[in-house]
Amino acid sequence: xxxxxQLPLIPDQRRELLLKHLRRDGxxxxxxxxxxxxxxxxxxxxxxxxxxxxxxxxSVPGGARIASHLQSEPSFQAKSLMEQPEKQSMATAAAGLxxxxxxxxxxxxxTLLAMVPLLARHTSLTVVTNDFTTVDRLMASSHLDVIHIxxxxxxxxxxxxxxxxxxxxxxxxxxxxxxxxxxxDLLRGVTTPSAAKxxxxxxxxxxxxxxxxxxxxxxxxxxxxxRVAPLSAFDTIVTDDSLAxxxxxxxxxxxxxxxxxxxxx
Numbered sequence: 627x628x629x630x631x632q633l634p635l636i637p638d639q640r641r642e643l644l645l646k647h648l649r650r651d652g653x654x655x656x657x658x659x660x661x662x663x664x665x666x667x668x669x670x671x672x673x674x675x676x677x678x679x680x681x682x683x684x685s686v687p688g689g690a691r692i693a694s695h696l697q698s699e700p701s702f703q704a705k706s707l708m709e710q711p712e713k714q715s716m717a718t719a720a721a722g723l724x725x726x727x728x729x730x731x732x733x734x735x736x737t738l739l740a741m742v743p744l745l746a747r748h749t750s751l752t753v754v755t756n757d758f759t760t761v762d763r764l765m766a767s768s769h770l771d772v773i774h775i776x777x778x779x780x781x782x783x784x785x786x787x788x789x790x791x792x793x794x795x796x797x798x799x800x801x802x803x804x805x806x807x808x809x810x811d812l813l814r815g816v817t818t819p820s821a822a823k824x825x826x827x828x829x830x831x832x833x834x835x836x837x838x839x840x841x842x843x844x845x846x847x848x849x850x851x852x853r854v855a856p857l858s859a860f861d862t863i864v865t866d867d868s869l870a871x872x873x874x875x876x877x878x879x880x881x882x883x884x885x886x887x888x889x890x891x
Contacts, residue, residue: 635663641673645692648683653691679876681812684847696809696819696848699783712842712866713737715887717744720804720840720864726750728801731830732760734785735806737840739763746770754798756786756826773798778822787822792829800834805860807841809848812876815857816841819850827854838862843869857882 635643640663647662648654654662659670674690677683683690717740724730727750732738734757742763745753752771753764761774777791805827807816816839818824831837839860846869857863858881867886877884 637673637676640665641677644673644690645677645682648690648692652694653686653689655689658689675872678870678872679879681873681876684811684873685870691847693811693814694848696817696850699808699819711889712844712868712887713740715889716840716842716864716866717741719885719887720838721745723802723836723838723862724748724751728752729754729799731755731795731800731803731834732757733804733806733827733830734760734780734783735840737842738804738806741804754795754800756791758784758786775826777826780820780822787820787826789825792825795826795829796833798833800830802836802838803830803834804838804840805830805854807839807854808845809850810839810841810845810857811847811849812857812873812880814849814853815859816854817850818852818854821852824852824854831855831859836861838864840864842866843873846873 644659656667656670660667674683674685678685683692713736716737721741721744724745726748729752730745732741732753732755739757739760742760745751746764746767749769752773754773754775755761756775756777761772764770764772775786775791775794777786778788780787807818809817837860843865857877862883862885863877864885864887867888869886874884874886
């Protein structure tokens with residue numbers, strides 16, 4: 627390896643070799659990369675930014691990592707305690723896309739759950755969901771029409787999944803569908819480690835006029851075993867403003883209508 631590292635490399639060669647090392651090691655610091663290639667910190671950061679624009683690597687404080695494999699999703703309880711300011715900012719940005727008279731689908735997830743009090747301010751709205759907590763919190767909003775799609779119960783996420791849930795969804799005509807995810811990136815799109823969730827998300831996207839992905843930046847650069855949809859299938863992507871600038875540039879270059887919600891926390 628030492629001989630390989632001493633070669634005068636052009637940027638594309640250096641970045642390809644950096645990818646090789648990251649695939650092997652998972653994560654490297656900027657200091658490690660500068661020593662590996664004998665280049666400046668500025669050069670390393672440019673290389674990381676370019677690879678991040680392409681969706682190939684993801685920046686972390688002081689370094690870079692390769693896309694990580696999500697083996698399982700955290701429970702509803704665990705997710706409800708995480709990144710509250712970011713979730714609230716994304717919920718506010720997403721709720722701004724809703725108009726009176728719409729039929730709105732809310733996918734299961736604690737970020738979309740934060741939209742509920744904002745949607746309850748509307749006077750004429752139909753809310754469709756597979757999330758039991760969403761239904762529970764809308765019980766007092768008798769001025770709204772609320773539909774739970776039923777199906778197989780997923781206790782850990784307090785939602786319904788599977789073919790029965792998807793079949794109900796396909797009987798409806800949605801104006802806008804808000805889709806959540808625990809893993810997304812530029813190359814693989816939206817993925818999940820749970821096969822039972824795939825068909826429900828896909829069904830919602832099939833029967834809506836507008837699909838909106840609402841996903842935190844901390845989940846960007848992870849992927850699950852099962853693919854839901856490419857990012858190009860979404861009309862809008864809402865995430866928080868902690869998403870790396872190079873990643874945002876790459877998403878926009880791919881045609882995404884990307885909305886970065888500013889956190890107030």
